[in-house]
Amino acid sequence: MDELDELDPAYYSINSTASVPEFLAVSKVYAREVVEHYGLRVTVSDLEWEVSKRAKRRAGAVRYRDGKPEAVSLTWELFENRGWEAAAETIRHELIHVHLLNEANDGSHGERFRRLAGELGTHVNCERFAEPKWWIRCESCETKLARYRRSKLVENTESYRCGGCGGALRVEENCD
Incomplete structure (x- = not known):
């Protein structure tokens, strides 16, 4: 070649x-x-x-x-x-x-x-290719975190705060 x-x-x-x-x-x-x-x-x-x-x-x-x-x-x-x-x-x-x-x-x-x-000609970080089972969303800044497996964050979202703004988090099951 x-x-x-x-x-x-x-x-x-x-x-x-x-x-x-x-x-x-x-x-x-x-x-x-x-x-x-x-x-x-x-x-x-x-x-x-x-x-x-x-x-x-x-x-x-x-x-x-x-x-x-x-x-x-x-x-x-x-x-x-x-x-x-x-x-x-x-x-x-x-x-x-x-x-x-x-x-x-x-x-x-x-x-x-x-x-x-x-x-x-390649990426440094890959784009999402699989749909997460859950989204963790900040109620203040609307940051979204994808979660693919059940975890403490998914199970006890109320015990955690947003790392960016400190806002409350809520879990949403992905229905897409």
């Missing part, structure tokens, strides 16, 4: 009816191409590749120990709801984390991450 050519994720596209093993196989092939195209310090085959069917707030994650990347997890619901393009963007995002962990023991979304995210 010529250095001026763009790496087109659509070339690797797989539709959301694919099985988990098919999705992971395509994800790894695409990840290898991204690493080669952008010169990232990542060995795709050294990583475990996993799918999370529980995650609701994160599109992906890198699991690491002592600064050494061990696994990349991709969220199935993101793929089902948003398709391959969103999954490919998440793969690029997670590869940046692996690269920076390998280069500088840095797993953050700091300046280096933001610069590489721009180069690789």
Whole structure:
């Protein structure tokens, strides 16, 4: 591939009816191409590749120990709801984390991450892709907090205050 050519994720596209093993196989092939195209310090085959069917707030994650990347997890619901393009963007995002962990023991979304995210055409933070079960809403400033699982905040909203303005909170079941 010529250095001026763009790496087109659509070339690797797989539709959301694919099985988990098919999705992971395509994800790894695409990840290898991204690493080669952008010169990232990542060995795709050294990583475990996993799918999370529980995650609701994160599109992906890198699991690491002592600064050494061990696994990349991709969220199935993101793929089902948003398709391959969103999954490919998440793969690029997670590869940046692996690269920076390998280069500088840095797993953050700091300046280096933001610069590489721009180069690789990926997000720094993902947009919501799953509907929360509840919204916690401030009665004063109307701040909304999404909640996907039952928690102390959902169960005892009256015991908490808004972190921004100190206002009272109320819980609303999401009917969307």
